[in-house]
């Protein structure tokens with residue numbers, strides 16, 4: 164070995180140091196580099212400047228001793244092995260020396276160079292092992308401490324030291340590892356030190372010692388806490404309206420379920436703002452949003468502890484309030500809302516006035532499920548909206564059942580449209596003089612799955628009021644044109660067009676594409692419209708009607724005589740024919756007054772150069788009268804009832820294109836003039 168071991172000898176007796184040096188130098192085959200110190204402070208000065216492999220230290224050092232020197236070394240974090248030497252052997256000193264970490268304790272009197280050499284080699288080897296161990300320990304992630312069987316710390320890594328020092332500030336602790344270990348062993352659950360959280364694990368070794376490890380879980384806990392906060396936050400957002408901060412439909416559903424389960428009486432108030440849509444349309448969404456926030460603030464003021472306010476739609480709020488046995492209570496809250504909303508709002512620099520309609524349902528009186536209660540409060544609210552006297556209405560079983568039926572019907576109709584299960588029947592139109600069939604009117608048919616066939620005037624009106632008429636119109640137009648294109652005689656097909664269709668849909672386009680798709684020629688298509696289309700937006704209606712005529716089809720005015728058409732509008736519109744409403748025709752043989760009306764109509768048609776059609780022809784007397792007055796076309800149960808498309812084929816074939824009168828004896832009398 165060519166590296167010399169560096170030895171520091173500390174002894175206050177200069178003679179002894181020389182003896183030790185000589186003994187060392189006598190050692191066989193081994194070379195030492197030796198420094199001598201007489202006082203601990205000199206020794207520290209050496210240790211500061213260079214590193215040593217071993218310190219040989221006399222036990223007695225003047226006023227101090229070797230044990231204190233070792234303690235000072237450790238306190239300064241210097242881990243050089245120390246071999247203590249003494250003149251007199253003493254068992255207690257011997258033990259104390261080992262307990263403070265001395266590598267060996269030798270008696271100066273029997274010290275030989277071989278013995279000293281061996282002690283030094285063992286001390287160096289032990290220190291190397293110790294060193295390796297502490298390197299390992301200081302590189303594990305946890306704070307680790309090994310304890311003897313009495314629980315006294317023997318060995319710990321720097322992390323353990325750090326944690327222990329961290330507890331210095333805490334009460335009853337001075338940062339001393341011994342005390343800290345005692346605290347750790349006595350603690351239950353996680354350990355909190357200087358803002359960090361540690362998980363403690365104590366494992367017992369076979370030889371009676373134990374190891375305590377402290378694992379820093381602060382960052383996990385932080386992550387957990389953050390996740391918890393995020394989850395709480397998103398759960399909150401899911402159940403609340405971001406604009407107004409009150410609960411939304413989801414929050415409401417949860418609340419009402421709880422209340423139903425609790426079984427306590429409560430009321431639901433369904434609030435719908437009046438004229439809110441106008442504010443949004445005219446002043447924009449920003450103003451609308453701000454108004455909603457102000458509305459919410461005022462509603463909140465009316466609510467008391469326990470009242471649950473939610474915004475379930477654009478301008479729709481629902482409030483759930485528990486009821487005590489106080490009959491007035493329901494009304495008080497509703498009236499507070501009404502007054503709050505009817506007061507003027509100032510949004511930006513605008514003064515806005517809106518109102519509110521309130522429908523109220525009671526649990527359990529008006530329903531025991533959230534769906535029924537909500538829907539009943541909603542129906543009552545619609546009645547409140549329509550009522551000019553009071554904008555607060557309680558659910559009323561009798562009144563509101565009719566509304567509910569209507570709503571169900573609308574939903575069923577929408578479904579029928581979706582499934583295209585609207586059928587088309589055809590009713591023949593005949594020439595009065597020749598009795599030749601000149602066409603068929605297409606009539607919509609709907610068979611409700613439970614209620615059976617529904618009258619068209621009922622479901623057509625329902626469709627017109629609920630935005631469904633355009634779909635029905637398209638279904639009828641497609642089926643009718645497709646069927647007519649395949650009839651054995653090229654007679655006309657007449658289709659009823661609702662005023663709503665003229666106003667809202669692109670009827671010119673629809674007709675054009677239907678003709679193209681079905682291959683029906685335009686001159687076989689006739690559209691029937693009522694006078695009502697003349698009433699609003701005259702110019703636009705005129706534009707559409709002219710467009711239709713330019714496509715080559717003919718136009719009939721339906722239900723003539725029942726509306727308010729003025730002569731001037733009749734002249735402006737390019738109608739080809741007028742259909743005299745059947746209410747004038749059916750009883751004309753029994754009432755002279757009706758006869759006069761029909762005669763006048765026919766005369767008017769002649770003068771305006773329009774063909775006249777009489778609807779509701781049911782008896783021979785009707786035909787006789789129409790022939791006499793020179794009416795050109797007729798339609799009614801006598802000529803034929805509305806029939807399926809298959810029956811149209813049969814009807815045309817059997818009659819060879821002529822009307823198959825119900826009563827075969829019917830004959831056309833001599834025409835007038």
Ligand code: C2E
Nearest residue numbers: 606607619620623639659660661779780781798799800805
């Ligand atoms: P409308 O256009 O006046 O159709 C004629 C109605 O009179 C039909 O009733 C027809 O069955 C009935 N009718 C025909 N001849 C006689 C008769 O001799 N005596 C009696 N008492 N009635 C007769 P329906 O099919 O119930 O249709 C009622 C109304 O529903 C139609 O009146 C029409 O305004 C509307 N409608 C029917 N289908 C459609 C459609 O596809 N679109 C639109 N927009 N409306 C339709």
Ligand code: CA
Nearest residue numbers: 604659691721
């Ligand atoms: Ca018609």
Ligand code: CA
Nearest residue numbers: 721722742778
């Ligand atoms: Ca009619």
